[in-house]
Amino acid sequence: xxxxxxxxxxRHQNMKAFGILSxxxxxxxxxxxxxxxxxxxxxxxxxxxxxxxxxxxxxxHYPRFIxxxxxxxxxxxxxxSFMATIALLIIGYPMAYKIARAQKRWRNxxxxxVILPFWxxxxxxxxxxxxxxxxxxxxxxxxxxxxxxxxxxxxLYTEGAILLGLIYVYLPFMVLPLYASIEKLDPSLxxxxxxxxxxxxxxxLKVTVPLTKSGILAGSLLVFIPSVGVYVxxxxxxxxxxxxxxxxxxxxxxxxxxxxxxxxASFILMTVVLFAVFAYLKFAGGKxxxxxxx
Amino acid sequence: MKIVRYLDPxxxxxxxxxxxxxxxxxxxxxFSFNDSRFSVIWQGFTWEWYGKLFKDPQIMDCLYNxxxxxxxxxxxxxxxxxxxxxxxxxxxxxxxxxxxxxxxLPIVTPEIVVGISLLIFYTSIIHMTLxxxxxxxxxxxxxxxxxxxxxxxxxxxxxxxLEEASMDLGADEWTTFFKVTIPQLKxxxxxxxxxxxxxxxxxxVITFFVAGIGSTTLPLQIYSMVKLGVxxxxxxxxxxxxxxxxxLITIADRFQRKAx
Numbered sequence: 001x002x003x004x005x006x007x008x009x010x011r012h013q014n015m016k017a018f019g020i021l022s023x024x025x026x027x028x029x030x031x032x033x034x035x036x037x038x039x040x041x042x043x044x045x046x047x048x049x050x051x052x053x054x055x056x057x058x059x060x061h062y063p064r065f066i067x068x069x070x071x072x073x074x075x076x077x078x079x080x081s082f083m084a085t086i087a088l089l090i091i092g093y094p095m096a097y098k099i100a101r102a103q104k105r106w107r108n109x110x111x112x113x114v115i116l117p118f119w120x121x122x123x124x125x126x127x128x129x130x131x132x133x134x135x136x137x138x139x140x141x142x143x144x145x146x147x148x149x150x151x152x153x154x155x156l157y158t159e160g161a162i163l164l165g166l167i168y169v170y171l172p173f174m175v176l177p178l179y180a181s182i183e184k185l186d187p188s189l190x191x192x193x194x195x196x197x198x199x200x201x202x203x204x205l206k207v208t209v210p211l212t213k214s215g216i217l218a219g220s221l222l223v224f225i226p227s228v229g230v231y232v233x234x235x236x237x238x239x240x241x242x243x244x245x246x247x248x249x250x251x252x253x254x255x256x257x258x259x260x261x262x263x264x265a266s267f268i269l270m271t272v273v274l275f276a277v278f279a280y281l282k283f284a285g286g287k288x289x290x291x292x293x294x
Numbered sequence: 295m296k297i298v299r300y301l302d303p304x305x306x307x308x309x310x311x312x313x314x315x316x317x318x319x320x321x322x323x324x325f326s327f328n329d330s331r332f333s334v335i336w337q338g339f340t341w342e343w344y345g346k347l348f349k350d351p352q353i354m355d356c357l358y359n360x361x362x363x364x365x366x367x368x369x370x371x372x373x374x375x376x377x378x379x380x381x382x383x384x385x386x387x388x389x390x391x392x393x394x395x396x397x398x399l400p401i402v403t404p405e406i407v408v409g410i411s412l413l414i415f416y417t418s419i420i421h422m423t424l425x426x427x428x429x430x431x432x433x434x435x436x437x438x439x440x441x442x443x444x445x446x447x448x449x450x451x452x453x454x455x456l457e458e459a460s461m462d463l464g465a466d467e468w469t470t471f472f473k474v475t476i477p478q479l480k481x482x483x484x485x486x487x488x489x490x491x492x493x494x495x496x497x498x499v500i501t502f503f504v505a506g507i508g509s510t511t512l513p514l515q516i517y518s519m520v521k522l523g524v525x526x527x528x529x530x531x532x533x534x535x536x537x538x539x540x541x542l543i544t545i546a547d548r549f550q551r552k553a554x
Contacts, residue, residue, distance in 0.1 A: 031434075038415055094304055115543070116543055119492055119496075141335065277402055
C-alpha cells in the first residue's frame with residue numbers, strides 16, 4: 001500500500017512539474033524547435049519560383065557549397081572566427097587576470113564595465129566602428145590631418161574590419177568566463193611553483209593555464225559560436241566584398257529568393273554550433289564549466 | 295606623471311582594453327553633438343540632431359513599436375521564465391538534463407538561424423501576417439532562457455528551510471509559492487525582467503526577419519538609416535538607445551546584487 005501511495009505521489013509530482021514547465025515547453029517547442037526542424041526539412045526541398053519551396057525532395061543544395069564562390073565564404077567564416085577567438089584569448093586573458101587580481105572594491109566596477117557592453121546593442125556598437133573606419137572616418141581624417149597619408153586608406157569593407165568588429169563585439173564573452181576561472185585560482189599555488197624554482201613564465205604555463213582551462217575553453221566557445229553565426233558585424237563592416245555564412249543566408253532569403261539553399265546554409269551553421277557545444281561538453285569535462293558559465 | 299610610472303605593463307594593457315571597449319561610445323557622443331551634416335570634423339556644439347529626432351514622426355512610431363514589443367515580451371517571458379526556473383528547482387523528473395540542454399539552445403543558436411526559421415514558420419506553415427505579434431512571440435522565445443538563468447541563480451541562493459517552514463505551518467504549495475518563494479525571488483525577477491526588456495528593445499537580427507510593415511522597431515530604423523547613408527541623427531539616436539540600455543542594465547545589476 002505504502003509503495004503504491006508513494007508511486008502515485010511520484011507520478012503526481014511529475015504532473016505538477018509538467019504543469020509548471022508547460023508554458024515554456026509550449027513556447028520553445030512551438031516557436032523555436034519546430035521552426036528549426038521545418039527549416040531543416042526545407043533545405044531538402046526544391047526551390048519555389050517566387051521564394052518559398054516546391055514540396056519535392058532533393059539533395060541538390062548541399063553539394064553547391066563545394067562551388068568556389070560558396071566555399072570561399074565558408075572558409076572565410078571559419079578563418080575569421082578562428083582568428084577572432086585566438087586574438088581574444090591573447091587580449092582577454094591578461095585583462096581577465098588583471099580584473100581578478102584587482103582590489104575588491106575595484107573588481108566589481110571593472111567587471112561591471114565589461115558586462116555593460118555585453119548587454120547593449122551590437123548593431124549600434126558595430127555602427128560606431130563605421131564612423132571610425134570609413135574613408136572619411138576618424139582614422140583616415142586623423143592620418144590625413146597629420147600628413148601621414150595623402151589618400152584615405154580603405155579600412156571599411158575589408159576582412160580586417162570584420163576581424164576588428166568581432167574582437168570588439170565579443171571581448172566581454174571572452175573576459176567573463178576567463179575571469180570566473182582565474183578568480184578561483186589560489187595564488188599560493190603560483191607561489192609554491194616559484195618556491196620550487198619555476199620562473200614566472202613557466203609558472204604561468206604549467207600552473208595558471210592548466211588550472212584555468214575551463215575558462216579558456218568556455219570563453220573560446222562563447223566567442224567562436226557567435227562569430228561563425230554573425231550577421232551584423234560582417235554586414236556593416238564587410239559589406240558585399242567580404243560575406244560570411246550569415247550574410248549568405250540573408251541573401252538567399254532576400255534578393256536571391258532561394259529559400260531551400262538559404263535553409264541549407266543555415267542548417268550547416270546550426271550543425272557547426274551543435275558540434276562545437278557537444279565537443280566542448282565531451283572533451284572539456286565541460287558540464288561543470290557550463291554550470292559555471294551560468 | 296607619478297601615477298604613470300607606478301603602473302605596470304599589465305595595468306597599462308588593461309586600461310587600453312577598457313578604452314577600446316568604450317571608444318565607440320565616445321565617438322558616438324562626440325559626433326551626435328557635432329554641428330556638421332557630414333559629421334566628420336568638429337564644427338561646434340549643437341542640440342540640433344536630438345531636436346530633429348523627437349520631431350521625426352517615423353522615429354516616434356518606431357519608438358512606440360519598440361516599447362510595446364519590449365514590454366509585452368518582458369511580461370510574458372518573465373512569467374514563463376520564472377515558472378520554468380522554479381519548476382526545474384523544485385522538481386526532479388525524467389529528461390531533466392535534456393530539458394536543460396534544450397533551454398540552453400536558444401542562447402547558442404545564431405540569431406540569423408532563429409530569424410529565418412521563424413520567418414519560414416510564420417509565412418509558410420501557420421500563415422501569420424508579419425507584424426507586432428510575430429515579433430513579440432519571437433522575442434519571448436529568446437528571452438525565456440535568460441530570465442530562467444537569472445531567476446535560477448537567485449533560487450540557488452535561497453534558503454529552502456523557509457519554504458519548508460511555511461508548509462509545516464500549514465500553508466499549501468500555492469500559498470507558499472506566492473507568499474514565501476516569490477517575495478524572496480523578487481530582486482532576481484525584477485533584474486530578469488529589466489534584462490529581458492533590454493534584450494528585446496535592442497534586438498535587431500531576429501526582428502529584421504519577423505517584423506512586417508508597420509512593426510518597424512528602432513534598431514530596424516537605425517539599420518535602414520545606416521544603409522541609406524550616414525546622418526547625424528543616427529548618432530544621436532544610437533547614443534540615446536545605448537545610454538537607455540545601460541541605465542536599465544545598471545538597475546538590473548543593483549537588484550541582482552541585493553542580498554537574499
